[in-house]
Amino acid sequence: MADALLRRCLDLCRELRAADGASGAPAALAELEHLLTALSTRAAAALPLQMRIIEQLREPIITMDLAGYVTGWNAAAEELLGYTAAEAIGQHILFLYADEAGGAVPDEMPELFLDNGSSFFEVRRRKKSGEVFWAGMSLSTIQGDDGEPLGLVAHLTEITNRRAAEEQLRLQARVIEKSEQGILITDADERIVFVNAAFTQITGYTAAEAIGRTPDLLRSGVHSADFRAEVHAAMAGAGPWQGEIVGRRKNGELFPQSVSISVVRNEAGEVTHAFSIFSDISILRATEERMQQLANFDPLTGLPNRTQLGQLLGQALASARRNDRHGALLVIDLFRFTSINDTLGNDVGDALLREVGSRLRGALRDEDVLSRVGGDEFVVALFDIRKREHSAFVAQKLLRVLGEPFVIAGHKLYVGASIGISVYPGDGLETADLLRFADVAMKRVQKSGETGYLFYSPEMDRRARENLRLEGELRNALANRDLLLYYQPKVSLRSGRIVGAEALLRWRHPDEGMIGPAVFVPIAEETGLIFDLGEWVLDEACRQLRAWLDAGIAARPVAVNLSARQFDARLPERVQAVLDRHRIDPRLLRLEITESLLVRAPEVVIPIMNQLVAMGLALALDDFGTGYSSLAYLKKFPISTLKIDRAFVVGIPGDDNDCAIARAIVTMSQQLRQETVAEGVETEAQMRFLQELGCDQLQGYLFSPPVAADAFADMLREDRRLAGVVPASSSID
Structure with a gap:
């Protein structure tokens, strides 16, 4: 609308010039005056609104006429440049230029900017303070309704810091690109966004082949899931990481690399990029490994030599002194090796030694050490064994694998071995002593002329052999049903009646008669047989309960x-x-x-116990007070019964300490609404003391030793009572 009014004004001017005072002139002048008045009114109304909008903008805005003279200057421009609007408006824009040649003269400005309607420049400008700075200037035209330019708008942004940062980045980029270390940068999604020339030289992958893929491009497959998770965590911002990684080149070759991983975060603390700096250390590692191999390993079998064994054993013995740990040395000497080597030649002898080493290594745990110390002599170091006798199990296993024939160069060869065993700390804590003791024991076996093993300590040797014998016989007993359950009654201290029984395992040995659990259960624990034994006891107790019920006997609860x-x-x-x-x-x-079960892993044990209780089963805590007893455990676990260990019953009522402990356990149980059972009660004095404390039940020889199932059934039929207990009611308990 405004441009139409202006065109009409121009037309009227032409008419006035043509009329040159004619009669139409006054009318044309009147119309022109009206139009100009209207335009002035509109402009006056629009200008304050425009200026208010510009004034509110946070970016520096300068308006100019087409000649380059300042017509508008907002508060942000004043803050940036230091001039007030009153100081700036009316001046030519060149007053802001720096001293260097860098600006167009006023008459040239429209031609520079108006062709395309807008332009962007990076320019140097001077503030009122004299400071020269770099600015980004966006210059646009103000156009009328007819498309003709009316003026200019300049939007300034200070970029001095950005220009310096860009120069710094360009310098850093040159350093990165020329670095002899491989550099890899990934984004937040672990996608590669940059690699340098050294990366390509080391890995064989060009930038085009690597960018867009993940660092798994170099994954070798030799590291564990835990190790990879640790590296990925570092790339996700868990913290800087340094270490050695085995990578894979483009040609498939594996190579060791020394790697440093860090991340870049934004202002919000979020990880935007991760970068890895790595070096190929394959030559260094190969040299180190070769030197170590020559110094510490047997060149024939690749096993640790005497030097390496001494170092490892020294470390283990130092740890054993601090932590009271047990270990053993097994010295192994082959039978008939000298004869085979002399008869068939060194090549066959060497091949036999390599095969022997391989078999022995395969029979051991990863943490065990196998060493060849010379000729046909090997040494096994067991650095962590629970029981000293465990080394006998290992010796037996090694003899078994050596008993199989070896086929070398078409020859079927048989070799045996003599094994001598020394243990620490029992036999000593010095490397030389332990090796000598084991060697002495080995030579004693050699004198017998048979394969076998022997402990340096005669007593230990006897015990180990006895345990091995019992283990084999116990396995047969489990298979042949030579095991049975005895039942020891639990008696109420209120009624004197039988309220339950504990199932106790017995072994009916064909030669030695009835054997109690104290003899064979520890062996079962060591060998893993305890699981099968426990499952058998559970099944047998339930089978016996069913038999009693079918016979019409009012069975009592049986504890397993x-x-x-x-x-x-x-x-x-x-x-x-x-x-x-x-x-x-x-x-x-x-x-x-x-x-001991309670403190093993409460977060695992408690849910299992809750399931058992939900099934209707009651749980009792056996031998209470001998382990890690605490009120905290009793609060957490769904225990219904505490059993006072016989160790605290034997001394009452004469021993003040035992009396105090028994009293504390009963009091605690009453407060927690749990019943108490005293084990190992043998005298009436013990019974009366426990009665006075408020103990609920007793179990012991005072009433009955453990008996066979038929004898216990007879007790139930007869309703046998504990003498000296006055029933409080006619109920069972």
């Missing part, structure tokens, strides 16, 4: 001891299967656990 090996996530399922198989009410079965 559980080992830690049985206590896993599938225990409730296995127990339920046994109950279902024998049709037993869960209230007739009680499970006894030890205190």
Whole structure:
């Protein structure tokens, strides 16, 4: 609309010039005056609004007429340049130029900027203070409704710091590109966005082949999942990481690299990029490994030599002194090797030694050390064994693998071995002594002329052989059903009646008669047989309960001891299967656990215990007070019964300490609404003291030793009572 009014004004001017005072002139002048008045009114109304908008903008804005004279100057421009609007408006824009030649003269400005309607420049300008700075200037035209330019708008942004940063970045980029170390940069999604020339030289991958892929491009596959997770965590911002990684080149070759990983974060603390700086150290590692191999390993078998064995054994013995750990040395000397080597030649002898080393290594744990110390003599170091006798199991295993024939160069060869064993700390804590003791024991075996092993200590040798014998016989007993359960009654101290029993395992040995669990259960624990034994006891107790019920006997709850090996996530399922198989009410079965189980892993144990209780089973804590007892455990675990260990019963009522402990346990149990059972009660004085304390039940020879199932059934039929107990009611308890 405004441009139409202006065109009309121009037309009127032409008419006035043509009329030259004619009669139409006054009318034309009147119309022109009206139009100009209208335009002036509109402009006056629009200008304050435009200026208010410009004034509110946070960016520096300068308006100029087409000649370059300042017509507008907002507060942001004043803040940036230091001039007030009053000082700037009316001046030519050149007053802001720096001294250097860098600006167009006023008459040239429209031609520079108006062709394309807008332009962007990076220019140097001077503030009122005299400071010269770099600015980004966006210059645009103000156009009228007819498309004709009316003026200019300049938008300034200070970029001095950015220009310096850009120069710094260009310098850093040159350093990165020329670095002899490989550099790899990934984005937040672990996609490669940059690699330098050294990366290509080391890995064989060009930038085009690497960018857009992940660092798994170089993955070798030799590292564990935990190791890879640690590296990925560093790339995700968990913290700087340095170490050695085995990578894979483009040609498939593996190579060791020394790597440093860090991340870049934005202002919000978010990881935007990760960068890895790495060097190829394959030549260095190859040299080091070769030197170490020559110094510490047997060139024939590749096994540690005597020097390396001494170093490893020295470290293990130092640890054993600090931590009271057990270990053993096994010196192995082959039979008939000298004869084979002399008869068939060194090549066959060397091949036989390599095969012997391979078999022995395969029979050991990863943490065990196998060394060839010279000729046909090998040494095994067991640096961590729970029991000293465990080394006998290892010796037997090694003799077994050596007993198989070796086929070398078409020859079927048989070799045996003599093994001498020394243990620490029992036999000493010095490397030389232990090797000498084991060598002495080995030579004693050699004198017998037979393959075998021998401990340096005669007593230990006897014990180890005895345990091995018992282990084999125990396995046969389990398979041949030579095991049976005895039942020791639990008696109420209120009524004197039998309220339950504990199932106790017995071994009916063909030669030695009845053997108690104290003899064979530790062996079962060591060898892993305890799981099978525990499952058999659980099944046999439920089978016996069903037999009593079918015979019309009012059976009482039977308690079964559980080992830690049985206590896993599938225990409730296995127990339920046994109950279902024998049709037993869960209230007739009680499970006894030890205190050591409670502290093993509460977060694992508690859910299992809760499942068992939800099934209707009651849980008892056996041998309470001998382990890690605390009120905190009793609050956390769904225990219904505490059993006072016989160690605290034997001294009452004469021993003040035992009396105090028994009293504390009973009091604690009463406060937690748990029943108490005292084990090992043998005298009436003990019974009366426990009665006075408020103990609920006793178990011991005062009433009955453990008896066979038939004898216990007779007690139930006869309703046998504990003498000296006055029944408080006619109920069972």
